[in-house]
Amino acid sequence: MQDELFAARDLTIALPGSQGSMIRIVENLSFSLAPREILGIVGESGSGKSMTALAIMGLIDVPGARITGSMLFKGQELVGLGARALRRLRGREIAMIFQDPMTALTPVHTIGWQIDEQIRAHESLSRAGARARTIDLLGEMGVPDPRRAADRYPHQLSGGLRQRAMIAMALSCNPSLLIADEPTTALDVTVQAQILDLLRRLRHNFGSSVLLITHDMGVVAETCDRTLVLYAGNVAERGPTGDIFAHPGHPYARALLASIPPLHGVRPSRLLSIPGQPPSPAERPAGCPFRPRCPQAHAQCEQTPPMVRRGEQDIACVLAAPEPVQA
Template identity: 75%
Template sequence: MDADAPLLAVDNLTITLPAGRGRTVDIVENVSFRLDGAEIMGLVGESGSGKSMSALAIMGLIDAPGARIAGSIRFRGRELIGLDRRALRALRGAEIAMIFQDPMTALTPVHTVGWQIDEQLRAHQPLSRAGARARTVELLGEMGVPDPRRAADRYPHQLSGGLRQRAMIAMALSCNPSLLIADEPTTALDVTVQAQILDLLRRLRQDFGSSILLITHDMGVVAETCDRTTVLYSGNVAEHGPTDALFRQPAHPYTAALLDSIPPLRGTRPRRLPSIPGAPPAPSARPPGCPFQPRCAYGHVACETRPSLLPIGAQQVACVLPAEGRALPPRAVLSA
């Protein structure tokens, strides 16, 4: 692997699924981003923007009949698209791991939490049953699970949402992967547990040197966790750049609208937070130009042509406003 190459390089990723009656639809269109070593990158956007589908493509978990994946996904310089199943199985869990959105459905209900972590350890490491169980208990303890030996013998439904999430993280980290994909790891958790999970992710980067692709719709989580951020809208990249720069002066109206929906930490709080009118288009009904145009307060004739990603300082933005010399107003950074 080239020392200067990113850990993960996604280039022009397009995911096409059958839509019935011989038709197909592009769920994700020409998405590109990079993830360097020991970096946390946020992948944000509304539901249906293509975040989870992009993650499943990286993991090689899109196997629907008729599905097509085009473009390039390189991990340590190795192309993952088209890799055979045996090679993918060797990578998954050992080198690339994923925390799925809902641990209650991602964990198998008919086996104990400890059995499921033991199974992954023994699949990728030369451990005996006793050795795998000892490592499982150790991992649960490192994740902050109280009485980890007892928790290992419990079924998922016998644990709280926060403990199930910690068990999922323990499973994902059991083989010290270089890349962790965390898909909405704080969804449906109370704010106290959310803060604990985010602190745990930051410590994973510090203690294990892992890179993290954090998928979320919560811009506040991104502000306090991520080094860089990629904003997706309707399966397309709207904006990408360093998190502080992107939060201080977003260049895309969609990014600005997402940030405006968060209560400010400083100054006078508005009585009512602004919302984005309308809803994202269905993948089969995207407008021919900018997909955000129907909901954009700045939309005009030039937006009827699909914009390309253009460099604007440290950021990249798919919008005609910067090219026209028009900038969105700066804003305060949410992170402390």
């Protein structure tokens, strides 16, 4: 599609295992992202969310790792792209807010120095020009007294201010695609709301598309235009967020939604918990990977499920709809 900013097609990420085996962390993943769109990727820990983000950024540095399929960004293929070309894209065109700002930020340099460095790495600005942009960005991110904050070290800032500094760094070169990996983790509810409001405003103020990675379905409902539900490295469901929340088609998506308190109606005395644990990538069951934990599993689930279309939703379940569609 011409309006796609980014499109992954049959993306598979495999890491070396024992005795020369290759363990597939992500399998045949397909999704797209339009300009100024916020796409949420949701799933339990170990579902492949962060690994997908690292693959897009070209940051999987495990020896022997194998990435196949296609990742097109503005028509340019990222799979197999050389290190120098990737460095030109990172920061300038594609940026990432990492999961933990305390470990992602360098503790021995000030916040301002780190943002200045990224700006000067991609643009021909003087130190004074880079610092002026840094202070402006921190101010736009809602950091109080940004000039003073720029001279502080990460440990001297609260978790919310460190997260804002990470977002300012990611936006320093006006990237077209911003990847936010669990940007509200370990933040209190008030700061979470501020960060999510900031992400929603990015597309209007900076024209950025956002790939929001989270395990929090409430964050997805509040923020995202479309949602991709991952389970064990596979697509369980994808489509408009409102449709998935109103009429989830995959048993895993239904279970995730049932595990959060409802905003309206009668509140259950006990929230649903999904029995069992997600499978290890090295021991993924044949057929539907959710089959061992699914209350609706039957013999047909031992076969690889087709991707079926229901309205604008794509659902990897034989019970969802009668007509399969191509991924």
